[in-house]
Amino acid sequence: MMLYDVLVIGGGHAGTEAAALASRYGARVLLVTQNLETIGQMSCNPAIGGIAKGTVVREVDALGGIMGRATDLSRIQFRMLNRSKGPAVWSPRAQCDRGLYRRSVRWLLERLPNIHFAQGTVASLLFESGPQVSGVRLTDGRRYQARSVVLTAGTFLRGRIHLGLDTQIPAGRAGEGPSVEMVEDLVNNGLTVERFKTGTPPRIDGRSVNSGALERQDGEDQPYWFSFHEKAPHPKQLPCFLTWTKPETQEIIERHLQESALYGGAISGRGPRYCPSIEDKVVRFPNAQRHQVFLEPEGLETSEMYVNGLSTSLPPAVQLEYLRSVPGLEQVQMTRPGYAIEYDYFPPTQLDATLAVRGFPGLFFAGQINGTTGYEEAAGQGVVAGLNSAAFAQEREPIAIGRGDGFIGVMVDDLVHRGVDEPYRLFTSRAEYRILLRQDNALRRFLPLAERLNLLPDEELDAALSRMGREDEVMQTAQLTTITPDEAAPVLEAVESPKITQSLKISELARRPGVSLGELFRAAGQDVDEDDTTWADIECKYEGYIAREHEMIAKLQKMERYELPEGLDYFSLNAVSYEAREKLDQVRPGTLGQAGRIPGVTPSDLQGLAIEIARSTSR
Numbered sequence: 001m002m003l004y005d006v007l008v009i010g011g012g013h014a015g016t017e018a019a020a021l022a023s024r025y026g027a028r029v030l031l032v033t034q035n036l037e038t039i040g041q042m043s044c045n046p047a048i049g050g051i052a053k054g055t056v057v058r059e060v061d062a063l064g065g066i067m068g069r070a071t072d073l074s075r076i077q078f079r080m081l082n083r084s085k086g087p088a089v090w091s092p093r094a095q096c097d098r099g100l101y102r103r104s105v106r107w108l109l110e111r112l113p114n115i116h117f118a119q120g121t122v123a124s125l126l127f128e129s130g131p132q133v134s135g136v137r138l139t140d141g142r143r144y145q146a147r148s149v150v151l152t153a154g155t156f157l158r159g160r161i162h163l164g165l166d167t168q169i170p171a172g173r174a175g176e177g178p179s180v181e182m183v184e185d186l187v188n189n190g191l192t193v194e195r196f197k198t199g200t201p202p203r204i205d206g207r208s209v210n211s212g213a214l215e216r217q218d219g220e221d222q223p224y225w226f227s228f229h230e231k232a233p234h235p236k237q238l239p240c241f242l243t244w245t246k247p248e249t250q251e252i253i254e255r256h257l258q259e260s261a262l263y264g265g266a267i268s269g270r271g272p273r274y275c276p277s278i279e280d281k282v283v284r285f286p287n288a289q290r291h292q293v294f295l296e297p298e299g300l301e302t303s304e305m306y307v308n309g310l311s312t313s314l315p316p317a318v319q320l321e322y323l324r325s326v327p328g329l330e331q332v333q334m335t336r337p338g339y340a341i342e343y344d345y346f347p348p349t350q351l352d353a354t355l356a357v358r359g360f361p362g363l364f365f366a367g368q369i370n371g372t373t374g375y376e377e378a379a380g381q382g383v384v385a386g387l388n389s390a391a392f393a394q395e396r397e398p399i400a401i402g403r404g405d406g407f408i409g410v411m412v413d414d415l416v417h418r419g420v421d422e423p424y425r426l427f428t429s430r431a432e433y434r435i436l437l438r439q440d441n442a443l444r445r446f447l448p449l450a451e452r453l454n455l456l457p458d459e460e461l462d463a464a465l466s467r468m469g470r471e472d473e474v475m476q477t478a479q480l481t482t483i484t485p486d487e488a489a490p491v492l493e494a495v496e497s498p499k500i501t502q503s504l505k506i507s508e509l510a511r512r513p514g515v516s517l518g519e520l521f522r523a524a525g526q527d528v529d530e531d532d533t534t535w536a537d538i539e540c541k542y543e544g545y546i547a548r549e550h551e552m553i554a555k556l557q558k559m560e561r562y563e564l565p566e567g568l569d570y571f572s573l574n575a576v577s578y579e580a581r582e583k584l585d586q587v588r589p590g591t592l593g594q595a596g597r598i599p600g601v602t603p604s605d606l607q608g609l610a611i612e613i614a615r616s617t618s619r
């Protein structure tokens with residue numbers, strides 16, 4: 001029987017990135033998934049990116065992942081969110097053609113060396129010596145051997161769809177069966193599972209929408225590519241439409257609230273607070289006159305639309321009734337009803353910082369099964385699990401991505417040390433150093449790691465290095481070139497910034513809010529590519545903040561890296577509160593920094609911990 005280095009279970013966003021990164025790190029990979037046609041399937045919204053998430057896509061791309069490239073190949077509308085708030089918090093987001101995205105993921109995977117595919121449902125893991133994983137058994141009896149296994153089963157673990165109170169369907173998502181045997185196998189092996197829920201809105205036939213009555217939203221024309229390595233041609237761009245619920249919509253939902261799976265008591269798992277269903281919105285904001293609804297195209301070759309904002313677990317007949325109360329949707333045809341889904345996840349405190357399952361050498365978990373929600377969160381974890389499963393299989397050093405490195409590091413650290421009590425989603429506020437963790441500098445942050453691990457072929461590495469070289473050149477030119485008051489006047493006037501009275505370096509003037517480096521270059525008679533100026537523009541503007549965050553990192557790194565002895569008996573530490581001792585014993589952090597981020601561990605507990613360790617090591 002063929003022995004693979006890495007076997008990935010699941011072809012969703014975590015599984016495909018895990019397979020890609022394991023392949024790039026030299027592993028022979030087998031991707032086993034229930035249906036090869038649904039590799040890269042977007043279970044919910046056909047959009048990639050957004051606040052913090054867009055930055056993760058670029059981090060994944062910088063390391064050689066596929067999400068950014070697949071988005072570039074399939075995007076049908078692009079917007080840079082937060083444009084009015086200043087470039088440090090800009091967040092790229094793209095609406096994608098669902099089918100094209102899926103096909104692009106498959107195509108991009110097939111371009112990578114040593115990735116093999118098998119369609120089938122994994123029923124159980126195989127173990128060789130004790131808890132060391134050695135492969136998988138499929139429900140049809142096939143067996144595959146591997147040195148390490150990455151499980152990325154998404155919402156499929158004992159998944160149950162709810163359509164109103166009375167209809168419950170065992171499923172991983174609409175139209176696809178759940179994964180039951182495997183989770184039972186893992187529970188029998190001693191792992192803990194809990195239950196979460198999520199939901200999706202109905203889809204409609206765009207031909208039945210009166211779009212003339214609605215606000216049209218076109219994407220941006222400015223060129224932008226998620227990928228640092230390739231500038232793929234974008235497909236034709238399509239508009240979205242904006243509408244609002246009416247008091248009548250609210251009244252229909254209130255009248256049928258008890259028929260909702262969420263409010264009628266059929267679902268017990270917790271759901272994502274930040275993606276509320278329309279039932280949640282109506283209950284939480286009873287006095288709101290209206291709620292925003294975006295109609296988003298599903299693709300270039302279909303008229304179907306995604307109704308963003310109306311996620312629900314009400315019966316289909318009620319969904320159609322409230323849809324038709326929304327302006328522009330009076331005659332709407334519903335193509336697929338919305339639904340809620342409950343599923344098992346593994347509390348991620350059972351993992352270490354490489355996403356390896358503690359106590360099961362060679363087993364890694366990534367994606368929604370770790371209690372997260374979102375494609376980008378899944379992709380980021382796929383990268384970590386993919387690299388580390390390949391490292392494990394090839395007996396190389398584990399690869400840790402820290403909080404200061406990127407949002408991927410922030411997320412993994414939050415998951416394994418803090419755990420989750422609701423589906424975890426990334427926000428910029430989760431990062432301590434958010435001015436440093438930006439979408440424009442993801443390549444600078446991750447290229448050194450990609451280079452060290454040899455993840456990129458020569459032509460991609462050359463493209464990345466020459467991009468950074470061009471950005472550096474822009475910065476140097478900005479620091480050397482002066483602009484006269486006359487040249488600067490129109491640029492400053494346009495953003496109502498005071499005039500200058502003597503010539504200044506372009507890099508100094510670019511510090512002013514609203515004044516763009518690109519505009520200053522053009523005013524001074526220099527031609528620059530906009531894509532190459534963003535990084536230098538932000539570095540000039542936020543120079544002070546950036547320097548302060550670097551200082552903070554240096555200070556915190558001292559504490560962050562203070563290693564805690566393995567096998568420490570936390571219950572013997574009298575200078576630490578009992579609650580903190582329990583938490584520390586449960587999570588078993590590797591460093592003092594990680595200990596400090598466990599909820600319930602206070603600064604005085606940390607001080608006590610440091611003192612007790614210093615005392616015991618000096619004995």
Ligand SMILES: Cc1cc2nc3c(=O)[nH]c(=O)nc-3n(C[C@H](O)[C@H](O)[C@H](O)COP(=O)(O)OP(=O)(O)OC[C@H]3O[C@@H](n4cnc5c(N)ncnc54)[C@H](O)[C@@H]3O)c2cc1C
Pocket residue numbers: 009010011012013014015032033034035038039041042043044045120121122123152153154155156157172173178179182198199200275339340341366367368369372373374375378
């Ligand atoms: C109804 C619904 C609504 C959602 N709403 C939102 C939302 O509003 N916002 C948001 O951010 N995210 C939402 N999500 C979540 C989003 O889809 C996931 O976060 C994301 O897809 C997770 O990626 P993943 O790779 O972990 O899992 P998935 O994309 O679910 O992929 C899992 C893969 O594993 C395969 N698989 C499962 N079990 C086995 C097995 N035993 N053997 C072989 N293969 C197996 C499946 O076939 C699938 O390919 C929603 C998901 C669903 C289902």
